[in-house]
Amino acid sequence: MDKPEFFVTPGYGEYMLDKLHYSQAVKIGDRVETSGQGGWDDDLQIPESLADEIAQAFRNVERTLATAGASWEHVVHINSYHVGGLPAEVNDAMVRLYLHYMPNHAPIWTQIGVAALGLPTMRIEIRVTAIVP
Structure with a gap:
């Protein structure tokens, strides 16, 4: 098995x-x-608009994804x-x-309604799996 390699997003990460x-x-x-x-932005501020x-x-x-050498084109699974x-x-x-981000493929997707997320004003969180050939 390959050794896990961990990545931190510059800024908020x-x-x-x-x-x-x-x-x-x-x-x-x-x-x-x-x-x-x-x-969130790098100061952990959440936009007022849900769409934003x-x-x-x-x-x-x-x-x-970019920190680990991947992009949206490699995403195969999404949990929101x-x-x-x-x-x-x-x-x-x-x-x-x-x-917009994946015009050439449709990954699998699970949506989950939750009572709360990591910051009090958060309304969405997205977690993905990508396979980089």
Whole structure:
């Protein structure tokens, strides 16, 4: 078995490692797993707009994948965690961003409604698995 290699997203990932002792991604062989990525900026601020928060979470996934040598084109599995249910606005934003970031493939996806996430104002968190050939 290949040795796990851990990655920290520059900016917010450094804070998470220092304060909460976890990495943002791990690569084992050709497989990359990310921790849940929220819609925060590097100061851990969450946009007021749900659509903006979802878009920022996608950008954070992209940044985190890049640290491990992967990108959205390599994503095969997505879990998305949602506070406040799944109104049409959520699926509309998610699908629009899937088509933007992954126009040539459709990964598997599980949506999960949750009571709370890691920061009190978070409404979404996205965790992915990627296979890098």
